Amino acid sequence: MRWLALIWKSLLRSRRRTLLIVGSLVLSVFTVAVLQSLLTTLDSVTNNPNSGNRLAVRHKSGITQMLPRSYETYLRQQPEVETVCALQWFGGYYQDPRNFFANFASDETTIFQTFREEFGLSSITEAQVKEYLRDGAGCIVGETLALKNGWKVGDVVPLTGTIFPINPRLTIRLIFKSSRPSDENVMHFHYKVLEEGVPRMKGLTGAFWVRVHRPEDIPRLIDRVDRHYANSAYETLTETESAFNLAFVKMLGNISAIIQGITIAVVLAILIVTANTMGTAIRERGPEIAVFRAMGFSASRVLSLLLAEGVLLVALGAALGILLAQAAAGGVRGALGAVMPFFADFEITSATALLCLVGALAVGLLSTFIPAYAATRRPITEGLRSVG
């Protein structure tokens, strides 16, 4: 018999209790891992490394209000500006409402330059771009989205509008690859499809995406654009792409505070449950601990064994919880990645897994130490008296 075998056998003393505590740990670690990963994912939305030189110009009253497309001319005239792309969320689905994904009507002439990092321009040929520009009913889709739906270039994709009362039939002219899965869950089609199909949208757009030459010019440009349209019928709110995405995320509420609150509640709950379980388990073993010490096991040796039991128990629960969260992350990517593109990047990072593991081990140590220390400080004779 080795020490680990002794610890393991002691853990299995009450299989039901061990199973229940491991089960509660699995669920807790799973919950914390998923919530923390959600935070990481949302954080990456607002800290997209490709966003550094892009601005979003939208209506000051909110993203549901439109701006005149004529603003594009003024924006292009600014010396800091490289390209301007009108972009409107279309909100259509393919065949079934559950097949919802991100789709936009966008200015086909500037979309590639404005979002060149996302489109992975090096993998796109000039002929492919020309083919898309030529076909007014054409569209471009990311590879992940195409693979999910079994689409290939030349396929016709009927979209059913949910915001606008049109159902365009779009021909795939280009499938692009991107460095981030979230950027591949997107479809773009010609802006005029929206303008021609929805008369009220003629000459209007939800937002302009502006690419600047140098990021350091952004503050000056933001100030100038918003001052230019101040007190007009369509006042603008210009902000960095990161700030825009943050506002979008904030529509979900103060997610960060909610997630941190739930995480703290879960950690405290599991700490109390584990401490109570370990306390009961150790108290029940008072006579046995006395016998161990009578045989020559020092108090520190017994304390180490009990702590090792607690740590092994939570490590087991934490490892299973992390594995479960990893499996769930795949499900989240599949189920939500198309609807909300940033979920396509959802994963349990090694940093999150490590955080959960370290947190769980801390809970294990903390919840075991107090009852274990008390038990090993109890006089041997007192422990033996409670035998039988």
Added chain:
Amino acid sequence: MNANAFDLGEGEPIITLRGIAKSYWRETLEIPVLQGIDLEIPSGAFVALMGPSGSGKTTLLNLVAGIDRPTGGTLEVCGHELNDLDDDELAAWRNAHVGFIFQNYNLVPVLTAFENVELPLLLTGLGRRARRELVAEALDLVNLTDKQWNYPRQLSGGQEQRVAIARAIVTDPDLLVADEPTGALDAKNAEEVLGLMSRLNTEMGKTIVMVTHDPKAAHQARHQIHLEKGVLDRAVEVNR
């Protein structure tokens, strides 16, 4: 020698108590349990500690076994002044010199008979093979080789106590202490266990100090020491 001092015959003493006192405190009230005990027990002795409940016999046994500390006096057991040892040294001393036999056997329920016997050897630094040999020897001595992979719940009370005895002797201690070792056994099993202890004393030279209420059990010992209200009352040599 005063009335509270006994010498159980010739031979090198393995246990020497000088003026041993032990009191417990209940808030501010001191409750004396042992008072000024002087006792020498020679190596190889088999001593039964007897007396009514509260006479201090288990307390005396605990002091001799190094699982409790006196409030007064000195005790030297197996060549060590126990008062001089700190808690960790005392634990190591117990592992090397003392084997325990309890009334309720106190086997670890999740370990097999073999693993229970192996427990004290985990502290010795012996390799796996050496440990296995010693465990096999101890189980053979108590005639339980065929039950070595059984768990305590699969053993009878007598078998459990024999496993406990194997565990007590596996480190080859000089001293065996037994607290009512037959208290939970029927007559037949009690006789077997006492016979085994007697063999350990006579054939292997183990010094045994046993607390018992049972006159039959006490009769297996070579000396009976009676305690009364915390003092040594009388010592009797058993004629067999």
